[in-house]
Amino acid sequence: MRAILLYKGKGIGRSEVIYVRKPISVLCVVILLSSLATNIPICAAQPTADAFGIDEDVYGVPGGYTIVPVNITNVTNGPVLSIRFDVLYNASIINVTNVTRGELTQEWDTMIFNVEKGVTRVTVSTFSDGIDNESTGSVVLINFSVNQSAREGMKSILNFTNIELADGGEIGTAEPKNSTFYVRYVLPTPFLIHGYVFYENGTACNNASVNITNTNTGIEWKANTTENYYMCELTAGFDVNEGEVLRIDASSPDGMQRRTVLHEVTAQDINNGSLLMNMSLEAFHDVLIKADYTGAYGTGIRIDNATGTIPPDENLTVGEIYFIKYKVENNGTYPETVNISVKIVNETVWELANYSQFIDKYHLGNVTWDTSSLSPGIYNITVSAHIQNDEYPDDNVRNRTVIIEIKAQPSEPEIISWSPEESVVNNTEGESRRFNITVDQIVNVSWLINGTEVFNETGNESEYTNTSAVSGLWNVSVIVENENGTDMHSWIWNVTKVAVVAPPDITEWYPVAAEISDNAGESREFKVKANQTVNVSW
Incomplete structure (x- = not known):
């Protein structure tokens, strides 16, 4: 025979139940693999599985009972002959009242469960016919009672720890698959929304896109489609409730035809467990x-x-x-x-x-x-x-x-400063003269001498300089203009010739005689007088 592990101990339980199908000589023993049992095959790899636990959320009503299957998924390195695990929960909300064998352990010899507040340890084992590789299914069924004091919306963890899978020689484990237990006043039940989708002309619309939205919660689901049939599996009491409004949106694969239907869920819908809604598409107008x-x-x-x-x-x-x-x-x-x-x-x-x-x-x-x-x-x-x-x-x-x-009319441009400030300015021929102005807005500026333009530019400041003055009386004017109007300023520019001066003339001199003689060592004074100021060199 193959050796197996049987657990009894008193580590966690205040109460324990032991179920044994076949008589064994000692209940509270652990029969370990013996090196002397040469007829027992040795397995080097530890048994394991892809997952171990509860596949989905669990619901119960206050004062009621809920039986929950604990599943093992895709066994590897089996066969598995013994399983032990702890399940944790909130004892103020739920408690374990019983544990029975699952679909994969119906013929197993022994089952033990120990209950303590908030944790239950379960052990199930067999002498033969273990769980083979690639097997998936329930190993035990746990019966939870919901406390009468529990209220709608309360929830408890359902967490799995200390998972042990034994084949008689090796002890392995598996990834826990935890769940949540929800308290509901009304237990959720399956609710199927389904129907057929047709084009506007009545022909079947295959592979339509169908989305279902609970307008009260805003949650949206996408329906599965096969040819022109669609279906969406929801849970009444959780996904949808009586009085809530469902919006069903259907559209053809090319989006050229659509249909939206609003449906208020009735008590009859909940009792039926389904809603049949065929959809006839229409051209979309927007x-x-x-x-x-x-x-x-x-x-x-x-x-x-x-x-x-x-x-x-x-x-x-x-x-x-x-x-x-x-x-x-x-x-x-x-x-x-x-x-x-x-x-x-x-x-x-x-x-x-x-x-x-x-x-x-x-x-x-x-x-x-x-x-x-x-x-x-x-x-x-x-x-x-x-x-x-x-x-x-x-x-x-x-x-x-x-x-x-009514937009205010802009003011005409105004020359607000100018230089020279005098209206008449004087220069002599060849001298340069600078004229400049400042205007209160951007304008086109034209400078004129005796009516002839000599320079122009754009801006609110401008200057004109003449470096080739010719004698005469000149009218220098500047004209500024834009779309708002014009302004002008003028100067009289008097340019005179340079005066012609005769060369200097010596009008007096001393001594007068052209020839003079003196004795050696005597001094002599010479003087001259000119008709204008001059530089004198002796």
Whole structure:
């Protein structure tokens, strides 16, 4: 025979139950693999499995009982002849009342479970017919009682520890698969939403896309489809409850046909455990005025004038012509004839445009608005686009508010300073003369001498310098101008010739005689006088 492990001990249990199918000589023993038992095959690898525990969340009602299978998944290095594990839970919410054999251990010889507050140790073993490799199924069924004091929404851990799998020679383990126990006043039950999807002409729509949304919770599920059949398995009491509204959205593979159905879940639906909803698709109708159209600043309405686009923080001017622009998009599955209107609302209403437009993809609207006859004030521009059976009509109207004002006329340019400050200036021939001005705004500047332009530039400061003055009386003027008007300043520039001076003449001298004689050692004084100041060299 193959040696196995039997556990009894008193390590964790205040109460213990032992089930033995075959008589054995000693209950509280551990029969270890003996090297003397040469007829027992030695297995070098430890038994294991992909997972060990509870596969899904568990539910129970206060005062009730819930039987939960503990499963082993894909056994390796078997066969497994003995299993021991601890399961942890919140004893203030649930407790273990009984443990029985599972589908894989129905014929096993011994089962023991020890219960302590918040933890139960389970041992199950056999002398033969262990769990073979690649096996998957339940090893025990645990019966949990829910405390009468438990309330809706409470939950307890269901965690597995100290998992041991024995084959008689080696002891291995497996990855725990923990779960959660939820307290519900109404236990969840399976709820199937299913049906068939058809095109508008009644033919089957294979491989449709079907999404189901609980509009009360916002949770969405994608249904599985086979040909034109769809199904979505939910849980009543958890995913969906009586009175909640389900939205079922179905669309053809190419998206050209769609259908949305809203259904309020009834008590009869819950009792039936299913909802059959066949879906007949339709062409999808939706037009909209695009809000983020270029230059619309999120309003859906763009306003241009002759020079560019008007931003929201810029007022309009009475008397100017504006162009109201918008983009109408067809977001549906078929071309549409769209009724479009453009209105201006103040104390009265002006309808600038009202027309029908055939739109396949989009239409760029452009309506002229002449403000010549308007008074200053606040105006609301409304653009609307409508079709029948629009799926989303909320985006069919756009508004933009503008302020129209009378723009103050700009003042004419003024020369506010000039140099020279004198109105008459004097120079002699060949001298240079600089003239400059400062203006209160940007202007075109022209400098003229006796009416002939000699220099021009643009700015609010300007200067002109003449370096080739010729004798005469000159009129120097500067003219400034822009779209607001003109201004002018002038000087009289008197340029004179340089005076001609005769050469100097010696008018007196001393001694007068041309020839003079003196004795050696005597001094002699010489003097001259000229008719103008001169440099004298002796």
